[in-house]
Amino acid sequence: MTVKTVRASYCRTWNLGAYESMKVGCDEETTVDPEADDEQVVAQELFEFCKGVVKDQSLPVIEARDKKSMRLATEALSGLPGNGTGK
Numbered sequence: 001m002t003v004k005t006v007r008a009s010y011c012r013t014w015n016l017g018a019y020e021s022m023k024v025g026c027d028e029e030t031t032v033d034p035e036a037d038d039e040q041v042v043a044q045e046l047f048e049f050c051k052g053v054v055k056d057q058s059l060p061v062i063e064a065r066d067k068k069s070m071r072l073a074t075e076a077l078s079g080l081p082g083n084g085t086g087k
Helices: 039-077
Strands: 005-017 020-031
Touching: 005 039, 020 039
Parallel strands: none
Antiparallel strands: 005 020
16 A cells, blocks of 8 residues: 555643633644655654644643733732741
């Protein structure tokens, strides 16, 4: 069997809290040269590429969510008595 194209996809669903979620995915296809390329290697590289895209697209949203969560928690706790040591 001669493989002419390879398709890979990767998807991740993130729980953002407060009943919200975000789905990030990547679906790619590439042409394989049967005389020069190993189909297994091309497929693995394409899958790794898709995972990298999902990571790159997810991190800014997750970081922003964490900053927002920290800001909201700080605001909510700002009027409470305490010595600030966390103990």
